[in-house]
Structure formats: C-alpha cells, structure tokens
Amino acid sequence: MRFTIVIEPGNEKHAFGVVVPDLPGCFSAGDTLDEAIDNAKEAIELWLEETIDSGGAIPEPRTIAEHQSNPEYSGWIWAIVTIDLSELSDKVERVNITLPARVLRRIDAAAKAAGESRSGFIARRTLQENVHLG
Known part of the structure; x- marks a missing residue:
C-alpha cells in the first residue's frame, strides 16, 4: 500500500x-x-x-x-x-516450537485459567508485551 x-x-x-x-x-x-x-x-x-x-x-x-x-x-x-x-496479516500459520516441559505447563495453566487455547494465550500475551517484530 x-x-x-x-x-x-x-x-x-x-x-x-x-x-x-x-x-x-x-x-x-x-x-x-x-x-x-x-x-x-x-x-x-x-x-x-x-x-x-x-x-x-x-x-x-x-x-x-x-x-x-x-x-x-x-x-x-x-x-x-x-x-x-x-x-x-493476521493469517493463521501453524508453527512448531520447542519449550521446556515446566514452561509449557505454566502456559497451559494460564491459558486454561483465561479460557483460551495455548495458541490464543501466547498470541495475546505477545501482543500485550507490545512486541514489534520487523
């Protein structure tokens, strides 16, 4: 544009x-x-x-x-x-990442508490951190 x-x-x-x-x-x-x-x-x-x-x-x-x-x-x-x-773009892409099991458990617990999927939780928290990728 x-x-x-x-x-x-x-x-x-x-x-x-x-x-x-x-x-x-x-x-x-x-x-x-x-x-x-x-x-x-x-x-x-x-x-x-x-x-x-x-x-x-x-x-x-x-x-x-x-x-x-x-x-x-x-x-x-x-x-x-x-x-x-x-x-x-907000086009959804599948990614494969490797995380320590304890980190993954914490992410899953936080996502569940927020009523979100793991991917949704990670995406929302990343945007909240105001990360500028580019």
Whole structure:
C-alpha cells in the first residue's frame, strides 16, 4: 500500500519533519531527508500495527494530487512510502516450537485459567508485551 508523506524542509539546525496526512497522528522526523523517509516508513508500520491490534480500520490512502491542495503543506516536499501489508496479516500459520516441559505447563495453566487455547494465550500475551517484530 502506498502512503503519501509530506516533509517539512529541514536544515543544519532543524530536522526534517514528516507528516502522513492519511493516518491521523502519524508523524516522524530525521536529520537528513533520507533518514526522514526511513523513519516515516517505520512510523507508518507502527501506526498500522497499533490500529490493527486495537481493531481499527486502515484508511484508504489518497493520492498526492488530492493532498497537494492543502495550503498547510505549501513549500513542503512530497514523497511516497510503500508498505507491504502482508507483513501485518493476521493469517493463521501453524508453527512448531520447542519449550521446556515446566514452561509449557505454566502456559497451559494460564491459558486454561483465561479460557483460551495455548495458541490464543501466547498470541495475546505477545501482543500485550507490545512486541514489534520487523
């Protein structure tokens, strides 16, 4: 998915500020233009993960042309960041892991107490730990 980013020009004293107009509250910065773009990609990925994890919907991105009429961004630099949404997929995959028996017993007991399957318990606890894999 392609997201428009708007970059406030920086200089030797000020970082390049980045706004993602299609994702409310998603912003970033970088000391160089390249760093600003790289950091914007990470900010978008984190914003999308948080939205998915909280059950929110991902807005359909608008085109640069649709955003350029906004006078708030006059004189800013426009760019596109592409995000591979397959990395954020909730498609279920079977995995094989090896754990010590005592750890597995603790997981199973906690899952049972929570009324969950082992897999559901592990997935929920991992998300609660706010693990960012990537």
